[in-house]
Each structure stands twice: as C-alpha cells, then as structure tokens.
Amino acid sequence: MTITPPLPDLLAFAxxxxxxxxxxAAAEIGVSRSALSHTVRMLExxxxxxxxxxxTRSVALTEAGAELxxxxxxxxxxxxxIFDDLAERQGEPSGLLRITTPESAARLLMRSVVPEFLKRYPQMRLDLAADGRFVDIVAQGFDAGIRxxxxxxLDMIAVPFGGTVRFVAVASPDYLxxxxxxxxxxxxxxxxxxxxxxxSGTPYRWEFEREGQTRNVDVQGVLTLDHNGMMVEAAVAGMGIAYxxxxxxxxxLDNGTLVLVLEEWCPPAPGLCLYFPGRRHVPAGLRAFIDVLRRELPN
Known part of the structure; x- marks a missing residue:
C-alpha cells in the first residue's frame, strides 16, 4: 500500500x-525545535x-533524503x-518572499526598495538572507537571488538594476x-x-583593467576581512589599501578620509541582477518586488 505522509510533515522535512x-527551520515555521524534531522522526x-x-552540530541529508x-x-x-494564483485573484500579493543576496546589496535594497515594497504591499513578508554564500536558490527554497x-x-532569468558598479582601490592620506x-x-x-x-574561504584576487589589459593580483597583507564595511574602516584607520x-x-571618499589609487585601472562593470528560475509562472510577490526594484533602482 502506498504511504502518503501528511503535507505538514513534508513541509517540515523540506x-x-x-x-x-x-x-x-523551527524559527521559519514557527514551532519549537523539539516539536519539529518529533515531526521529522515520525515521518521517518x-x-x-x-x-x-x-x-550535535550538524544535519545532513541521507541519500534517500536528498532524493526525496x-x-x-x-x-x-x-x-x-496554486495558492499564489488564488491569493492574487483575491487582491494584493501576500505571503513570504525569500531572497538571498550579498550583504552590500542588501544594504542598498534597505535604503529604498525594501521600505517601499513593504509599504506598498503590507500583506507581504520579506526574508533577506545576506550571508554572502552563493547557493542553489531552487534547492535552498529561495524565490530569487541577487548577484x-x-x-x-545561465539557466536563470536575470533582471539588471542599479546601473553599473565600480570596484576601487582606496587608502587613507596618512597611509599614502x-x-x-x-x-x-x-x-x-x-x-x-x-x-x-x-x-568559500579563499582570498579574493583583486581585478584591474585598463585599455584592454587585465591584471588579477593576489595581494599580500597582515589583515584579512570578509565585510566591505570593515575593510573601509580599516583603510580609514591607515592599515593599508582596500579594494x-x-x-x-x-x-x-567625499570627506577626504580616503582617496582613490589606481583609479584608471578601475573601470565600471555590469552591475547587480535579481535572478530567478525560468518557469512559466512568476509568483505575484516576486513580480511586485521586481516592479518596485525597477522603479527605485533603474538600470
């Protein structure tokens, strides 16, 4: 006889x-950790x-779990x-929208896009995962990603926004x-x-370009960080050159506590994109977010 577990149990496992x-997972669903553990154990x-x-420290999928x-x-x-279509027919978008994004992009969104989106669509809930990891948005249950x-x-639909970006080398006047x-x-x-x-844990090789010439430099230094804001603070304090x-x-840069170096080697490049799977139906909440994104941060 075919076993069909209850849908809430499958949602808990997912x-x-x-x-x-x-x-x-318990925090996302809104149940206690012990209750969630019991649900998954009963499903097994x-x-x-x-x-x-x-x-005690990790959870990993078995082969059967990965296939499921x-x-x-x-x-x-x-x-x-299905539920999104039904909700859309009833009125404005509602539900949870999950987006994975680098921390710097999340800060950019927080300036105008996020406040305007939540103001315009009060029935929506937004979950921004700004941990910097490059993840499989489908496998990890995200509606979209930003990179x-x-x-x-290549298999994703991309929505450019915010124009070009420019990475620059900066240092304090005292250091120079x-x-x-x-x-x-x-x-x-x-x-x-x-x-x-x-x-990924690997050091970033600084990328420069000038008149068709490119240089990727594995720079040396005594300080390594994983946060752009802290790198700027370290440069302001005279600890070295940051990129x-x-x-x-x-x-x-505007107030003179940092100055540009190698400016001619730092041209603008294509900027950020919001991306999502190329499926036939785009959830109403995601469509609404894209609409606000394009208005607030046009490309």
Whole structure:
C-alpha cells in the first residue's frame, strides 16, 4: 500500500533540509525545535527509512533524503503557485518572499526598495538572507537571488538594476604619505593590502583593467576581512589599501578620509541582477518586488 505522509510533515522535512538546521527551520515555521524534531522522526518512521543524519552540530541529508527533497521541491513549488494564483485573484500579493543576496546589496535594497515594497504591499513578508554564500536558490527554497551579473547562472532569468558598479582601490592620506603611491597594479606587491576572504574561504584576487589589459593580483597583507564595511574602516584607520565597491567607500571618499589609487585601472562593470528560475509562472510577490526594484533602482 502506498504511504502518503501528511503535507505538514513534508513541509517540515523540506525546511530542515533547506536550512540544514532544526533550529533555523523551527524559527521559519514557527514551532519549537523539539516539536519539529518529533515531526521529522515520525515521518521517518512512517516512511520506514532515514531522511537525515543528525549530530550535535550538524544535519545532513541521507541519500534517500536528498532524493526525496529533489522530487519534493517542484511539487511544493506547484502548490505555492496554486495558492499564489488564488491569493492574487483575491487582491494584493501576500505571503513570504525569500531572497538571498550579498550583504552590500542588501544594504542598498534597505535604503529604498525594501521600505517601499513593504509599504506598498503590507500583506507581504520579506526574508533577506545576506550571508554572502552563493547557493542553489531552487534547492535552498529561495524565490530569487541577487548577484553581480557575471555570477548569475545561465539557466536563470536575470533582471539588471542599479546601473553599473565600480570596484576601487582606496587608502587613507596618512597611509599614502608614508608609502609610495602605486602607479600600476603590480606595485601593490610592496604595499600592505587589506585582503578579502570570500564566502568559500579563499582570498579574493583583486581585478584591474585598463585599455584592454587585465591584471588579477593576489595581494599580500597582515589583515584579512570578509565585510566591505570593515575593510573601509580599516583603510580609514591607515592599515593599508582596500579594494571595495565604490558605493561602500563613497562617504569617506567625499570627506577626504580616503582617496582613490589606481583609479584608471578601475573601470565600471555590469552591475547587480535579481535572478530567478525560468518557469512559466512568476509568483505575484516576486513580480511586485521586481516592479518596485525597477522603479527605485533603474538600470
């Protein structure tokens, strides 16, 4: 006889599988961690196979759990579409919209897009995951992601916004008064640089371009950070040269606590995109967010 588990149990399992955490999944669903653990345990008993391997520090999918999740997500997506269509017929968009985004992009959205979106659509709830990791938005249950255009997966629909971006090398006047100003990217070899650690754990190689010439420099320095704002603060304090989005350093550039170096090697590049799976139906909440995004931050 075919076993059909209750839908709430499958939703509970999907939440734990996406977050790889009972605590975070419980917070999303709005139940206690112990209740969620009991639900998943009863689901495993009903199915008669293990879905998750649990330790005191981690949660991982078994082979059966991974297969169930991969086949379950499209079904849950279809259900969301059905309920979204029904809600749309009743009036304005409602429900939860989940977007993964870099921290710097999240700060940009918070200036105007997010307040305007929540004001215009009070029935919507917005979950911005600004942890910097590049994730599979479908497998992790996100409606959309935000990344630089060059990093958007080819099978996704991309919506550019905010115009071009420019990464710049910046330093404090005090630092430059005690060190020779770099004229070309290779000169960074003799400078203290504030290195950036990517979400993958690897150091970022600074990228420069001038008149068709490109340079990727693995800079050296005694300080490594993973937050653009802190990198700017370190540069202002005279700890070395930082390489950050110009918008992040704009206030300090305007007031003179930072100055540009290698400016001619830092041209603008294609900017941010919101992206989502190329499916036939786009949820009403996501369509509404895109509308606000285009109005507040036109490309």
């Amino acid at each position: 939440a734990v599988a996406r977050h790889r955490s009972f605590s975070r 008993q009903r199915l008669d196979f293990r879905l998750l391997n649990r330790t 999740l991969s086949r379950l997500m499209p079904v849950l997506g279809d259900l969301e579409t 630089l255009s060059e990093a958007v997966p 008064s005690a060190s020779p100003r770099p004229a070309v990217p290779d000169d960074l070899a003799v400078h203290r640089c504030i290195r950036q650690r990517l979400p 950050v989005p110009e918008t992040v350093a704009k206030e300090d």
